[in-house]
Amino acid sequence: MLTAIHRPQDIAKAHAGFLRRMRGVLRAGIPNVAFGFQGGGIALDQALCNDRIWFAHKVVERAAVPRHWNAFGTDPLEPGRSHGITVEVNFAVDGVDRRVAALFAVDDRTGNTVLPHREGSAAGDGASGGRRS
Secondary structure, X not given: OEEEOOOHHHHHHHHHHHHHHHHHHOOEEEEEEEEEEOXXXXXXXXXXXXXXXEEEEEEXXXXXXXXXXXXXXXXXXXXXXXXXXOEEOOEEOOOOOOOOOEOOEEEXXXXXXXXXXXXXXXXXXXXXXXXXX
């Protein structure tokens, strides 16, 4: 059974572990990048990548649901250019909110932190133009 992590300090700790893992495999940093999505975009000082994928993250506090925004894509990153997002994996900053599709949970059997994600808002529901992640 999985138990959702809902306290802000525990979510922040789980997200820090997620970021450590991303930094472990995506080591190259590309400066001055932007990412576009329906209804807006985000500019960042840096995103991480390897020769196949890129990863970007930011804490978005001014939103209906404050969240840890995490985006992934496959197009080559270029400084000063906006990039399309292939998939987002977002976690509420506080509690569990169904308006974001991911959360952190603890596997009660193993004690491992896992990342469950509801399909639908992320891909395959038509909102993403039919793309599947």
